[in-house]
Amino acid sequence: MKKIKKRRSTKAMKIWRGIMVIIGAFIAAYGLETVLIPNNVSDGGVTGLSIVGSELFNLPLGVLIAVINLPFIWLGYKQIGKSFAFNSILGIASLAIGTILMHHTPAIIEGDTLLITVVGGIILGFGMGLALRNGGALDGIDMLAVLLSRKLPFGTSDLILFLNIFVFIFVSTVFGLQGAILSAIAYFIASKVIHIVEEGLSGSKTFQIITTQPEEMVETIRDRLGRSATYKEAYGGFSHERFKEITCVINRLEETKLKEIINEIDEGAFVTVYDVAEVKGGNFRKNDIH
Template sequence: MIVRGMMIIIGGFITAYGLEAVLIPNSVSDGGVTGLSIVGSQLTGLPLGVLIALLNIPFVYLGYKQIGKSFAVYSIIGIVSLAVSTSLMHHIPTIIEGDTLLITVVGGIIIGFGMGLALRNGGALDGIDMLAVLLSRKLPFGTSDLILFLNMFVFIIVSTVFGLQGAILSAIAYFIASKVIHIVEEGLSGSKTFNIITDEPEQMVKTIYERLGRGATYKTVQGSYSKESYREISCVINRLEESKIKEIIQEIDPKAFVTVYDVAEVRGGNFTKHDVY
């Protein structure tokens, strides 16, 4: 718990650095509650850290009611860390100026890494994600769709302070940050499931085990037109093994029918890294 708390604090520190040293000095904002806090700070002159803490209070309550106590506690740690860090770094030197493309890319990567680090360890630095989770249970839309929808209003508000160009750059930086968050949360190695229908199921499974060290499962499927029965192979691998399993399939049965799915998480069994031959 101490390690997770420290990682969340570090995530808040990194995010604050991206805001104060890259985005805000160049009139570029973030999305979510942090973006609204930046706008409020520019309009009222109140410290950004104070607004981040205040505006996130109702969302932390939502997180406590809808997601759980531990998530709310870790989120409080992250939000306080972000608020304090932005106050401490308010006059930090800007590391990039002028180049709008570089500003959005570098700023998006830095804040995305910080937010992803917090989320990976069970907390959040921004309350709008919690609101999206709550609304997704009441409305016929997915969480990601609602996050995008809510941030559209945020960037409209941002345009009143930073102008249309600033709002567009803010949206680009937010998009980059969201991709980095996903990478940090899931990791670069990730996992995939290969479903394979082949005329050589035994040879396919044997070769996958010998070369990748991966086990597989069978299930019986039937063609809707031919009415023939087949054994479908299902095998979970990490992304580093993807090219190798494709080589194996091409070598044994080039005509095999293959579907590939991204896997969010793998637990249990013997899913560990093996040597690839």
């Protein structure tokens, strides 16, 4: 009985994620067709290439998005998995259909270049981020960058930037230098919004603290922040002294308060801070402090 319920729950989650990918794709299509494209501003990646191809050869944008992304979907299937490839097909097909359906929708902003890039980038990034958060991609250039990063001594983000430089050079042949610059700005804004949508505004951070007063530090963190912490043995590479290293995971809103606690108890504490994409399981919950 439990297995049947679990299967139903898994199936419902897959359907829900598929719906969210479709919604994300239509939001991205709306940003393209009502803000960016009517004002001669493009996107990066495969979508940017498709926009330029559509302008040059007078072909439907949706058709080009679907066709150019095909090899990248195959790449995603081979490198990442079947479910990712399926959701990406769903997302890219929805993006293609969305651009066709919204092609004659009037522009919601005209003339103001700053507003166009900001609003267009936010709408586009929100749609793409929603799709990525639910296991699908709307643009194949990210998959290519992941594959190349395994073959070349560069990170994925560096390769995405490098590949998009050529995309924006290509964009400049149709939309001019100003259009290419505005496209790059819109793409940058969209990438930041994607990051926020994927990880959430609250986010988490890990603090690793080496202090001469570990017990007092942990007790104060527990009393004033409602957070627990863990100890780990650490040894000084130069002094060979033995320390207790404290590890504490908090949300971003608590960062300033934790820094105040550290500074108050031990100004000379050695502190490293890391961004955390996701926290699951264990006992990561905030206790009441009042």
